Amino acid sequence: MIKLIGIEKIYDSAAGKVHALKGIDLHIARGEIYGIIGLSGAGKSTLVRCINMLERPTAGKVFVDGQDMTALTESELRQARKSIGMIFQHFNLLSSATVYENIAFPLKLSGTDDTTIRKKVSPLLELVGLSDKANQYPAQLSGGQKQRVGIARALANRPKVLLCDEATSALDPQTTKSILDLIRVINETMSLTVVVITHEMQVIKELCDKVAVISDGVIAERGSVLEVFTNPRHDITKEFISVLLSNELPAAFRGNEISQDRTHGSLLLLRLIFLGERADDPVLAEMIRTCKGLECTMLFGNLDEIHGVPFGRFIIGLSGEDEAINGALNFLSGRDVRVEVIGYVRRNPAAVD
Ligand SMILES: Nc1ncnc2c1ncn2[C@@H]1O[C@H](COP(=O)(O)OP(=O)(O)OP(=O)(O)O)[C@@H](O)[C@H]1O
Ligand SMILES: [Mg+2]
Missing domain, CATH: 3.40.50.300 (P-loop containing nucleotide triphosphate hydrolases)
Known part of the structure:
Protein backbone atom coordinates (compact mmCIF):
# COMPACT_ATOMS: atom_id res chain seq x y z
CA MET A 1 0.00 0.00 0.00
CA LEU A 245 10.13 -2.68 31.77
CA SER A 246 12.10 -0.34 34.00
CA ASN A 247 10.04 -1.07 37.07
CA GLU A 248 10.53 -4.78 36.89
CA LEU A 249 13.75 -4.81 38.89
CA PRO A 250 12.72 -5.15 42.55
CA ALA A 251 12.91 -1.89 44.45
CA ALA A 252 15.67 -3.25 46.66
CA PHE A 253 18.00 -3.58 43.65
CA ARG A 254 17.02 -0.50 41.68
CA GLY A 255 19.80 2.02 41.55
CA ASN A 256 22.30 -0.55 42.81
CA GLU A 257 25.51 -1.03 40.96
CA ILE A 258 25.28 -4.03 38.67
CA SER A 259 28.49 -5.49 37.33
CA GLN A 260 29.43 -8.24 34.92
CA ASP A 261 32.19 -9.12 37.35
CA ARG A 262 31.40 -11.99 39.69
CA THR A 263 33.57 -10.60 42.48
CA HIS A 264 31.19 -7.66 42.68
CA GLY A 265 28.41 -9.67 44.21
CA SER A 266 27.06 -13.10 44.65
CA LEU A 267 23.65 -12.83 43.00
CA LEU A 268 23.51 -13.16 39.23
CA LEU A 269 20.44 -11.44 37.82
CA LEU A 270 18.96 -12.90 34.65
CA ARG A 271 16.07 -11.69 32.57
CA LEU A 272 14.15 -14.55 30.99
CA ILE A 273 11.64 -14.25 28.21
CA PHE A 274 9.26 -17.03 27.37
CA LEU A 275 7.10 -16.88 24.27
CA GLY A 276 3.91 -18.54 23.17
CA GLU A 277 2.87 -21.81 24.76
CA ARG A 278 6.22 -22.01 26.47
CA ALA A 279 5.28 -19.02 28.60
CA ASP A 280 4.18 -21.33 31.40
CA ASP A 281 6.67 -24.15 30.93
CA PRO A 282 8.11 -25.55 34.16
CA VAL A 283 11.64 -24.69 32.96
CA LEU A 284 12.76 -23.07 36.19
CA ALA A 285 11.63 -25.93 38.41
CA GLU A 286 13.54 -28.31 36.15
CA MET A 287 16.63 -26.08 36.23
CA ILE A 288 16.69 -26.10 40.02
CA ARG A 289 16.28 -29.88 40.08
CA THR A 290 19.05 -30.37 37.54
CA CYS A 291 21.68 -27.98 38.91
CA LYS A 292 22.79 -29.18 42.31
CA GLY A 293 23.63 -26.47 44.81
CA LEU A 294 21.86 -23.78 42.79
CA GLU A 295 19.72 -21.26 44.58
CA CYS A 296 17.16 -19.45 42.50
CA THR A 297 15.17 -16.46 43.68
CA MET A 298 12.23 -15.17 41.69
CA LEU A 299 12.47 -11.37 41.72
CA PHE A 300 9.93 -10.40 39.11
CA GLY A 301 7.37 -12.18 37.02
CA ASN A 302 4.87 -10.95 34.51
CA LEU A 303 2.72 -12.69 31.97
CA ASP A 304 1.71 -10.36 29.18
CA GLU A 305 0.32 -10.71 25.69
CA ILE A 306 1.22 -9.16 22.37
CA HIS A 307 -1.52 -9.61 19.81
CA GLY A 308 -2.78 -12.72 21.55
CA VAL A 309 0.62 -14.38 21.96
CA PRO A 310 1.52 -15.06 25.61
CA PHE A 311 4.77 -13.43 26.56
CA GLY A 312 6.31 -14.13 29.97
CA ARG A 313 9.05 -11.99 31.48
CA PHE A 314 10.88 -13.00 34.59
CA ILE A 315 13.85 -11.78 36.52
CA ILE A 316 15.57 -14.36 38.63
CA GLY A 317 18.58 -14.21 40.90
CA LEU A 318 20.96 -17.15 40.88
CA SER A 319 23.51 -17.93 43.52
CA GLY A 320 25.72 -20.88 44.36
CA GLU A 321 29.09 -22.25 43.31
CA ASP A 322 30.46 -21.35 39.86
CA GLU A 323 29.69 -24.86 38.72
CA ALA A 324 26.01 -24.58 39.65
CA ILE A 325 25.63 -21.17 38.02
CA ASN A 326 27.37 -22.26 34.82
CA GLY A 327 25.24 -25.36 34.84
CA ALA A 328 22.11 -23.22 35.05
CA LEU A 329 23.22 -20.97 32.17
CA ASN A 330 23.97 -24.07 30.14
CA PHE A 331 20.63 -25.59 30.96
CA LEU A 332 18.77 -22.43 29.93
CA SER A 333 20.71 -22.06 26.68
CA GLY A 334 19.37 -25.44 25.61
CA ARG A 335 15.79 -24.35 26.27
CA ASP A 336 13.32 -22.30 24.34
CA VAL A 337 13.78 -19.25 26.48
CA ARG A 338 15.61 -16.04 25.78
CA VAL A 339 18.15 -15.30 28.47
CA GLU A 340 19.70 -11.93 29.09
CA VAL A 341 22.39 -11.64 31.72
CA ILE A 342 21.79 -8.44 33.67
CA GLY A 343 24.81 -8.87 35.93
CA TYR A 344 25.93 -9.46 39.48
CA VAL A 345 24.62 -7.55 42.44
CA ARG A 346 25.38 -7.86 46.11
CA ARG A 347 23.08 -10.29 47.77
CA ASN A 348 21.98 -8.05 50.54
CA PRO A 349 21.28 -4.65 49.02
CA ALA A 350 20.96 -3.09 52.45
CA ALA A 351 24.64 -3.79 53.03
CA VAL A 352 25.74 -1.69 50.04
CA ASP A 353 27.22 1.64 51.11
N1 LIG B 1 11.64 22.52 8.24
C1 LIG B 1 12.83 22.14 8.69
N2 LIG B 1 13.95 22.85 8.41
C2 LIG B 1 15.16 22.45 8.86
N3 LIG B 1 15.36 21.35 9.59
C3 LIG B 1 14.29 20.60 9.90
C4 LIG B 1 12.97 20.95 9.48
N4 LIG B 1 12.10 20.03 9.94
C5 LIG B 1 12.83 19.13 10.64
N5 LIG B 1 14.15 19.47 10.60
C6 LIG B 1 15.27 18.72 11.21
O1 LIG B 1 15.22 17.39 10.71
C7 LIG B 1 15.51 16.44 11.73
C8 LIG B 1 14.34 15.48 11.85
O2 LIG B 1 13.22 16.20 12.32
P1 LIG B 1 11.80 15.54 12.55
O3 LIG B 1 10.85 16.63 12.89
O4 LIG B 1 11.46 14.68 11.40
O5 LIG B 1 12.08 14.62 13.83
P2 LIG B 1 11.06 13.82 14.75
O6 LIG B 1 11.61 12.44 14.84
O7 LIG B 1 9.68 13.98 14.26
O8 LIG B 1 11.22 14.54 16.16
P3 LIG B 1 10.13 14.83 17.30
O9 LIG B 1 9.96 13.53 18.06
O10 LIG B 1 10.78 15.86 18.16
O11 LIG B 1 8.88 15.30 16.66
C9 LIG B 1 15.80 17.25 12.98
O12 LIG B 1 17.20 17.42 13.08
C10 LIG B 1 15.12 18.57 12.72
O13 LIG B 1 15.76 19.62 13.40
MG1 LIG C 1 7.94 14.83 15.05
Missing part, protein backbone atom coordinates in the same frame (compact mmCIF):
# COMPACT_ATOMS: atom_id res chain seq x y z
CA ILE A 2 2.83 2.36 0.90
CA LYS A 3 6.26 1.95 -0.57
CA LEU A 4 9.19 4.22 0.18
CA ILE A 5 12.27 3.65 -1.89
CA GLY A 6 15.60 5.28 -1.13
CA ILE A 7 14.09 8.33 0.53
CA GLU A 8 16.54 11.12 1.29
CA LYS A 9 15.55 14.40 2.85
CA ILE A 10 17.96 17.25 3.26
CA TYR A 11 16.63 20.46 4.83
CA ASP A 12 18.36 23.60 3.75
CA SER A 13 18.00 25.98 6.65
CA ALA A 14 19.71 29.19 7.68
CA ALA A 15 21.72 27.14 10.18
CA GLY A 16 23.00 24.86 7.39
CA LYS A 17 21.97 21.59 5.84
CA VAL A 18 20.22 18.93 7.91
CA HIS A 19 20.27 15.41 6.52
CA ALA A 20 17.00 14.26 8.12
CA LEU A 21 16.40 11.01 6.18
CA LYS A 22 19.18 8.86 4.82
CA GLY A 23 18.07 6.24 2.34
CA ILE A 24 14.81 5.00 3.87
CA ASP A 25 13.24 1.90 2.31
CA LEU A 26 9.91 0.90 3.78
CA HIS A 27 7.03 -1.25 2.64
CA ILE A 28 3.71 -1.09 4.45
CA ALA A 29 1.11 -3.63 3.39
CA ARG A 30 -2.58 -2.87 2.91
CA GLY A 31 -4.54 -2.97 6.16
CA GLU A 32 -1.45 -3.02 8.34
CA ILE A 33 -0.92 -0.82 11.38
CA TYR A 34 2.73 0.14 11.07
CA GLY A 35 4.53 1.93 13.89
CA ILE A 36 7.56 4.13 13.50
CA ILE A 37 9.36 4.87 16.74
CA GLY A 38 12.36 7.07 17.37
CA LEU A 39 13.81 9.73 19.63
CA SER A 40 13.12 13.41 19.11
CA GLY A 41 14.83 14.61 15.94
CA ALA A 42 15.24 11.09 14.53
CA GLY A 43 13.23 12.02 11.44
CA LYS A 44 9.81 10.51 12.20
CA SER A 45 7.68 13.51 11.26
CA THR A 46 9.77 14.13 8.17
CA LEU A 47 9.26 10.52 7.15
CA VAL A 48 5.50 10.54 7.61
CA ARG A 49 5.19 13.93 5.89
CA CYS A 50 7.04 12.51 2.91
CA ILE A 51 4.24 9.96 2.49
CA ASN A 52 1.66 12.64 1.67
CA MET A 53 4.22 15.03 0.21
CA LEU A 54 3.77 17.67 2.90
CA GLU A 55 7.54 17.39 2.60
CA ARG A 56 9.03 16.60 -0.75
CA PRO A 57 11.87 14.07 -0.47
CA THR A 58 15.19 15.30 -1.82
CA ALA A 59 15.60 11.93 -3.51
CA GLY A 60 13.74 8.65 -3.72
CA LYS A 61 10.25 7.49 -4.59
CA VAL A 62 7.01 7.31 -2.64
CA PHE A 63 4.22 5.05 -3.82
CA VAL A 64 0.79 5.13 -2.19
CA ASP A 65 -1.69 2.63 -3.56
CA GLY A 66 0.47 2.20 -6.64
CA GLN A 67 0.66 5.90 -7.39
CA ASP A 68 4.05 7.60 -7.58
CA MET A 69 3.47 10.59 -5.30
CA THR A 70 6.74 12.26 -6.28
CA ALA A 71 5.65 12.48 -9.92
CA LEU A 72 2.29 14.23 -9.37
CA THR A 73 1.45 17.82 -10.23
CA GLU A 74 0.01 20.03 -7.47
CA SER A 75 -3.58 19.43 -8.56
CA GLU A 76 -3.05 15.67 -8.92
CA LEU A 77 -1.47 15.73 -5.49
CA ARG A 78 -4.50 17.46 -3.95
CA GLN A 79 -6.62 14.68 -5.37
CA ALA A 80 -4.27 11.94 -4.14
CA ARG A 81 -4.16 13.44 -0.65
CA LYS A 82 -7.89 12.80 -0.26
CA SER A 83 -7.07 9.15 0.15
CA ILE A 84 -4.54 9.94 2.90
CA GLY A 85 -5.93 11.23 6.20
CA MET A 86 -3.68 12.63 8.88
CA ILE A 87 -3.97 13.34 12.60
CA PHE A 88 -1.60 15.37 14.74
CA GLN A 89 -0.35 15.67 18.31
CA HIS A 90 -2.01 19.04 18.86
CA PHE A 91 -5.12 18.13 16.87
CA ASN A 92 -4.89 21.19 14.53
CA LEU A 93 -8.63 21.93 14.77
CA LEU A 94 -10.20 25.19 13.64
CA SER A 95 -10.98 26.88 16.93
CA SER A 96 -13.71 29.13 15.51
CA ALA A 97 -15.56 26.20 13.93
CA THR A 98 -17.84 23.70 15.68
CA VAL A 99 -17.12 19.99 15.89
CA TYR A 100 -19.48 19.44 12.96
CA GLU A 101 -17.84 22.17 10.87
CA ASN A 102 -14.36 20.86 11.63
CA ILE A 103 -15.30 17.41 10.39
CA ALA A 104 -17.10 18.88 7.38
CA PHE A 105 -14.15 21.08 6.48
CA PRO A 106 -12.29 18.74 4.08
CA LEU A 107 -15.58 17.92 2.36
CA LYS A 108 -16.40 21.60 1.93
CA LEU A 109 -12.92 22.17 0.52
CA SER A 110 -13.50 19.56 -2.13
CA GLY A 111 -16.82 21.17 -3.09
CA THR A 112 -19.21 18.61 -1.60
CA ASP A 113 -22.81 19.88 -1.26
CA ASP A 114 -24.39 20.39 2.17
CA THR A 115 -26.81 17.45 1.97
CA THR A 116 -24.01 15.01 1.15
CA ILE A 117 -21.86 16.57 3.85
CA ARG A 118 -24.62 16.00 6.42
CA LYS A 119 -24.95 12.39 5.32
CA LYS A 120 -21.22 11.84 5.70
CA VAL A 121 -20.60 13.73 8.93
CA SER A 122 -23.37 12.13 11.04
CA PRO A 123 -21.98 8.58 10.91
CA LEU A 124 -18.48 9.92 11.55
CA LEU A 125 -19.71 11.72 14.68
CA GLU A 126 -21.27 8.48 15.78
CA LEU A 127 -18.15 6.46 14.98
CA VAL A 128 -16.00 8.65 17.22
CA GLY A 129 -18.69 8.93 19.91
CA LEU A 130 -19.32 12.66 19.62
CA SER A 131 -22.86 12.84 18.25
CA ASP A 132 -23.95 14.95 21.21
CA LYS A 133 -21.08 17.42 20.76
CA ALA A 134 -21.69 18.39 17.13
CA ASN A 135 -22.39 22.04 17.94
CA GLN A 136 -19.67 22.57 20.51
CA TYR A 137 -16.38 24.35 19.86
CA PRO A 138 -12.93 22.75 20.34
CA ALA A 139 -12.28 24.87 23.44
CA GLN A 140 -15.22 23.10 25.12
CA LEU A 141 -13.72 19.63 24.53
CA SER A 142 -11.21 17.49 26.40
CA GLY A 143 -7.97 16.46 24.67
CA GLY A 144 -9.33 13.01 23.90
CA GLN A 145 -12.51 14.48 22.41
CA LYS A 146 -10.46 16.90 20.31
CA GLN A 147 -8.45 14.01 18.90
CA ARG A 148 -11.71 12.20 18.12
CA VAL A 149 -12.72 15.22 16.07
CA GLY A 150 -9.30 15.09 14.39
CA ILE A 151 -9.86 11.43 13.55
CA ALA A 152 -13.38 12.02 12.19
CA ARG A 153 -12.07 14.90 10.07
CA ALA A 154 -9.23 12.72 8.75
CA LEU A 155 -11.77 10.08 7.74
CA ALA A 156 -14.21 12.49 6.04
CA ASN A 157 -12.90 11.82 2.56
CA ARG A 158 -12.92 8.05 3.15
CA PRO A 159 -9.15 7.69 2.93
CA LYS A 160 -7.28 4.43 2.40
CA VAL A 161 -4.40 5.51 4.59
CA LEU A 162 -4.34 7.21 7.98
CA LEU A 163 -1.14 8.90 9.13
CA CYS A 164 -0.86 9.56 12.88
CA ASP A 165 1.95 11.83 14.01
CA GLU A 166 2.24 11.51 17.81
CA ALA A 167 -1.55 11.42 17.95
CA THR A 168 -1.67 10.42 21.61
CA SER A 169 1.42 12.19 22.95
CA ALA A 170 -0.62 15.02 24.49
CA LEU A 171 -3.08 12.65 26.18
CA ASP A 172 -3.14 10.89 29.54
CA PRO A 173 -2.71 7.07 29.56
CA GLN A 174 -6.39 6.25 29.83
CA THR A 175 -7.42 8.63 27.05
CA THR A 176 -4.50 7.32 25.00
CA LYS A 177 -5.88 3.84 25.35
CA SER A 178 -9.36 4.86 24.20
CA ILE A 179 -7.91 6.65 21.15
CA LEU A 180 -5.72 3.63 20.31
CA ASP A 181 -8.79 1.39 20.61
CA LEU A 182 -10.67 3.71 18.25
CA ILE A 183 -7.83 3.64 15.70
CA ARG A 184 -7.83 -0.15 15.82
CA VAL A 185 -11.60 -0.30 15.29
CA ILE A 186 -11.31 2.06 12.32
CA ASN A 187 -8.44 0.01 10.91
CA GLU A 188 -10.58 -3.10 11.05
CA THR A 189 -13.94 -1.73 9.98
CA MET A 190 -12.73 0.57 7.22
CA SER A 191 -9.75 -1.59 6.09
CA LEU A 192 -7.50 1.38 6.61
CA THR A 193 -3.74 1.19 6.40
CA VAL A 194 -2.42 3.08 9.41
CA VAL A 195 1.02 4.61 9.99
CA VAL A 196 1.68 5.49 13.62
CA ILE A 197 4.53 7.78 14.60
CA THR A 198 5.41 7.74 18.27
CA HIS A 199 8.19 7.89 20.80
CA GLU A 200 6.28 5.59 23.16
CA MET A 201 6.85 1.85 23.00
CA GLN A 202 3.53 1.34 24.81
CA VAL A 203 1.68 2.75 21.78
CA ILE A 204 3.57 0.37 19.49
CA LYS A 205 2.87 -2.56 21.76
CA GLU A 206 -0.84 -1.89 22.08
CA LEU A 207 -1.66 -0.86 18.55
CA CYS A 208 0.81 -1.88 15.88
CA ASP A 209 1.37 -5.03 13.87
CA LYS A 210 4.83 -4.03 12.66
CA VAL A 211 7.39 -1.53 13.80
CA ALA A 212 10.42 0.27 12.41
CA VAL A 213 12.86 1.94 14.76
CA ILE A 214 14.31 5.07 13.27
CA SER A 215 17.50 6.64 14.55
CA ASP A 216 19.30 9.60 13.08
CA GLY A 217 17.52 9.34 9.74
CA VAL A 218 18.00 5.61 9.19
CA ILE A 219 15.90 2.58 10.06
CA ALA A 220 17.89 0.79 12.73
CA GLU A 221 15.60 -2.18 13.08
CA ARG A 222 12.22 -3.41 11.87
CA GLY A 223 9.93 -6.39 12.13
CA SER A 224 6.74 -7.63 13.70
CA VAL A 225 6.03 -6.04 17.07
CA LEU A 226 6.29 -9.44 18.72
CA GLU A 227 9.69 -10.09 17.14
CA VAL A 228 11.14 -6.68 17.96
CA PHE A 229 9.67 -6.65 21.43
CA THR A 230 10.93 -10.02 22.47
CA ASN A 231 14.24 -9.92 20.68
CA PRO A 232 15.42 -6.33 20.24
CA ARG A 233 18.79 -6.10 18.52
CA HIS A 234 19.63 -2.44 18.39
CA ASP A 235 20.59 -0.50 21.54
CA ILE A 236 18.04 2.17 20.80
CA THR A 237 15.28 -0.44 20.59
CA LYS A 238 16.39 -1.97 23.88
CA GLU A 239 16.24 1.44 25.44
CA PHE A 240 12.69 2.06 24.22
CA ILE A 241 11.59 -1.28 25.58
CA SER A 242 13.40 -0.83 28.87
CA VAL A 243 11.24 2.22 29.57
CA LEU A 244 8.28 -0.13 29.70
